[in-house]
Amino acid sequence: MSGDGSPQDRPFDCHDLRVAVVAASWHERVMTGLLDGALDALRRHQVESPVVVRVPGSFELPVVASALAAQGFDAVIALGVIIRGGTPHFEYVSSAATDGLARVALDHNIAIGFGLLTCDNEQQALDRAGLEGSSEDKGYEATSAALLTAVTLKRIRRREHLG
Template structure:
């Protein structure tokens, strides 16, 4: 859904399951930290608002968005978490590098979702410019981090409900 018509931070907290007995891994790209730190802030706030204690959230950093795939896999296999949230920001430049990174991260996260035993949440912004990224990392369109945290909680509940 277009963020122009939907604020990424809008959710009904009373309709979400409690996260008080859930454990989360968050892997964060160090590239574009003005964006990724905003995303992380959204994730942490939303998870804690839903009952997750700080010690139930493992945060690890990787150099760039391409490395999110390995970081997510590592957390899923080693951190004893119920879900992993991958946070990154890829901003289009003058070369095709943007396309390769976006494609690699998207395919990598998709592959992990098909092969891991915990859900891997795609919280990667792929934008044409930095303004679009900051608009979605706590700016005028809300915070994709909030949306990623809500998705993680729902996916853990889905898995536990089956």
């Protein structure tokens, strides 16, 4: 299972962070779970008034994440799911979305929560969506990781001791 070895999540106060979530619309059931997990993580970490933006699919995640980063958000959580089919579409969209989100993080020096599921079938996506019966909650995990990264980036910018 891919979740083995993941760090323990201990929510911490992020009330001073501006956070946006950009979520794809394809695969509604999986996306509901991912978005619910992200919102739960934001609530537990005391993020006030997160912005949620929906986009058609995972291919659109990077451009909207970039626009949000340019608006001064401390973190952007990107949520989507791409399920392998019988054409090369899976590889193209997975690569473009992944590379695009990495570019946004580096170009804007911002924490990006990588909640993009790339699965061989719908069951794999459901297992990771944080729904009842799911073995993992990637929406929560991506959000928690982005918040910790955003706090670390703020500390670096302030030249605070990181150790």
